[in-house]
Amino acid sequence: MIPMALSLPRPQTTDLPGRAVTMDEAAFRHLYDRTARPLRAYLMRSCGDLALADDLLQEAFLRMLRSGFEGEDDDHRKNYLYRIATNLLRDHFRRKRPESDQVPERDESPGHDEAVHMRSDVGGAMAELAPRDRQMLWLAYVEGASHQEVAKALGLRTASIRSMLFRARQRLAKQLQARGLRPEMEVS
Amino acid sequence: MTTKPCPHEASVAAAARSGDWSPELKAHRDGCLTCAELTLVVAALTADAEELAGIDAPLPNPAPIWLRAQLASRERQYHRATRAIVWVQRAAMAVSVAIGIAFAPGLWELVSGAFSGLSLSFSAPDLPRSAGSPLVVFVVSLVVLGGLALWELTAVNEN
Numbered sequence: 602m603i604p605m606a607l608s609l610p611r612p613q614t615t616d617l618p619g620r621a622v623t624m625d626e627a628a629f630r631h632l633y634d635r636t637a638r639p640l641r642a643y644l645m646r647s648c649g650d651l652a653l654a655d656d657l658l659q660e661a662f663l664r665m666l667r668s669g670f671e672g673e674d675d676d677h678r679k680n681y682l683y684r685i686a687t688n689l690l691r692d693h694f695r696r697k698r699p700e701s702d703q704v705p706e707r708d709e710s711p712g713h714d715e716a717v718h719m720r721s722d723v724g725g726a727m728a729e730l731a732p733r734d735r736q737m738l739w740l741a742y743v744e745g746a747s748h749q750e751v752a753k754a755l756g757l758r759t760a761s762i763r764s765m766l767f768r769a770r771q772r773l774a775k776q777l778q779a780r781g782l783r784p785e786m787e788v789s
Numbered sequence: 790m791t792t793k794p795c796p797h798e799a800s801v802a803a804a805a806r807s808g809d810w811s812p813e814l815k816a817h818r819d820g821c822l823t824c825a826e827l828t829l830v831v832a833a834l835t836a837d838a839e840e841l842a843g844i845d846a847p848l849p850n851p852a853p854i855w856l857r858a859q860l861a862s863r864e865r866q867y868h869r870a871t872r873a874i875v876w877v878q879r880a881a882m883a884v885s886v887a888i889g890i891a892f893a894p895g896l897w898e899l900v901s902g903a904f905s906g907l908s909l910s911f912s913a914p915d916l917p918r919s920a921g922s923p924l925v926v927f928v929v930s931l932v933v934l935g936g937l938a939l940w941e942l943t944a945v946n947e948n
Contacts, residue, residue, distance in 0.1 A: 626855055629851065629855055630851060630855075633848075633851040633854075637848045637849075637851070638842040638843075638848065639838065639842050641841075641842075641848065642837075642838050642841035642842045643838075645841055646837065646838075646841060651846060655848075655849050658848075658849060659849050659853075659854050662851070662854045663854050663857055663858055666854070666855070666858035667858055667861050667862070722833075723833045723834065723836065723837035723840075724837060726833070727837070738830070738834060739834065739838075741802075742802060742806070742830060742831045742834045742835070743806075743834050743835060743838045745803075745806070763794070767794055770826065770827065770830050771826070773830050773833075774826040774829055774830050777829055777830070777833055778829075782829060782833065783829070
């Protein structure tokens with residue numbers, strides 16, 4: 602099992618009344634400098650749109666400040682941000698497909714930035730996956746989230762994550778192999 | 790060929806992220822298709838994350854985010870501070886309504902009496918007696934004040 606990294610209360614994606622900003626500006630700047638780039642990378646790879654990723658990034662930080670969440674340390678706050686960002690992504694994909702509760706299999710909206718996905722072989726391979734698979738793989742293998750944390754972030758049952766993650770990984774590996782990368786090769 | 794879950798996946802994933810492989814784990818990875826595939830995926834994603842985190846596009850300026858959060862916080866504080874005033878307004882409106890209801894039967898008689906006293910040929914001295922009744926003034930004042938309180942309440946709720 603991958604170490605727990607996102608063990609947090611579920612953040613709301615709606616406004617939280619009656620709460621205030623508890624962090625001072627210097628602490629906020631420090632957190633922003635430390636986490637904004639990796640968080641944007643997660644958002645970009647999940648939605649495939651740099652402008653949208655920047656919008657969601659700002660919204661995630663704003664909601665964290667408005668929630669009054671203090672956190673024990675920067676890592677705790679960082680994990681909270683990822684939870685908010687994941688919820689924002691889910692809301693975004695649901696708004697795009699109001700007739701369905703499921704996220705789309707592929708993101709083919711006009712704002713979809715192929716340049717982001719095709720930046721590398723990995724980007725191209727990820728672009729072939731469903732947004733939920735991308736988020737799942739990223740949270741589990743880049744951020745080191747546990748199955749339980751991935752399940753909470755994506756609104757899924759923990760019991761389902763192991764098999765879903767396994768299948769998503771197989772799909773990504775297949776795409777990577779189609780681009781000439783093999784299991785025995787080290788990606789640098 | 791198909792792969793199936795392996796009990797060493799967590800260790801392999803951690804090693805693929807850190808690059809710190811023990812000889813035993815490396816030997817296992819080389820002989821296990823699942824772990825080889827996992828290594829490829831984790832290493833690819835890690836490299837991709839580093840590449841995306843290092844792109845040239847500047848990050849959004851954090852200053853407006855901080856400012857918007859501060860403004861939202863002050864707005865909530867304002868609403869909290871004016872909550873007592875809003876409750877006083879509600880109480881005043883409730884009292885107005887209660888008084889209005891209490892005086893309703895008498896008011897109806899007063900109004901019907903005032904209109905029955907009017908005629909096309911009424912004389913000017915009759916007007917102050919019906920229009921200037923203290924009760925009418927009182928009731929009209931209550932209605933106006935109640936309306937103002939209602940308007941204030943609506944305005945606060947809309948904010």
